[in-house]
Amino acid sequence: MSVRVGIIDYGICNLSSVVNAFLHIGCDVKIVSDRKKFAEFTHLVLPGVGSFPKGMENLQKKGLDEAICREAERGKPILGLCLGMQLFAETGEEFGLTNGLGLIQGSVSIINVNQSELRVPHVGWNKVYLNKNSIIAAGIQQSSAFYFIHSYSYSDSEASYVVGVCDYSSKIVSIIEKDNIFGAQFHPEKSQSDGLLLLKNFSNISS
Numbered sequence: 001m002s003v004r005v006g007i008i009d010y011g012i013c014n015l016s017s018v019v020n021a022f023l024h025i026g027c028d029v030k031i032v033s034d035r036k037k038f039a040e041f042t043h044l045v046l047p048g049v050g051s052f053p054k055g056m057e058n059l060q061k062k063g064l065d066e067a068i069c070r071e072a073e074r075g076k077p078i079l080g081l082c083l084g085m086q087l088f089a090e091t092g093e094e095f096g097l098t099n100g101l102g103l104i105q106g107s108v109s110i111i112n113v114n115q116s117e118l119r120v121p122h123v124g125w126n127k128v129y130l131n132k133n134s135i136i137a138a139g140i141q142q143s144s145a146f147y148f149i150h151s152y153s154y155s156d157s158e159a160s161y162v163v164g165v166c167d168y169s170s171k172i173v174s175i176i177e178k179d180n181i182f183g184a185q186f187h188p189e190k191s192q193s194d195g196l197l198l199l200k201n202f203s204n205i206s207s
Helices: 016-024 035-040 052-061 064-073 192-203
Strands: 004-008 028-032 043-046 078-081 089-092 104-110 122-130 144-150 152-154 162-168 170-178 181-184
Touching: 004 016, 004 035, 016 028, 016 192, 028 035, 035 064, 043 064, 043 192, 052 064, 052 089, 064 078, 122 170, 144 192, 152 170
Parallel strands: 004 028, 004 043, 043 078, 078 181, 089 104
Antiparallel strands: 104 152, 122 144, 122 162, 162 170, 170 181
């Protein structure tokens, strides 16, 4: 079966840059908003910007939350980008506690910059340090820079699914991998050649 990438549209972000990035690396890619069509794709991508509660609300309205979990159980490779990666968590703490998709253990909480001069949101280029072998970061050099824009992150940077972190007053979870579930807190579609390589690596994963 040839690779077909479905970009999930749940009304939370502009999808054109993500679509264009996959087109650039030669993928057959389509936007999908109908949960019944998820089975037509070999790979699914959940992008997103904005708040955790709004993201979950939009997924639930269309029944996309249950559909994503079903595809995950079937072993389909699924990639979350920025908010999309955060929604894989069990809970998010933004504007109160909200249940996530529960595909990844743990919670998403506000970035703690302590007494440093850094500010939230974390915006701009930052180096990512790989702390173990990574499937989607294969071929990417240690401390390569990616483009971030977020205020919340996974709370446990030492969790077994964390394969990459960046430094922003504390360790910020930047890349996750657990079985067929993958995530990037940064925007690979805005991160030039290394970002495109990460997307290419994802598209090469077989279910």
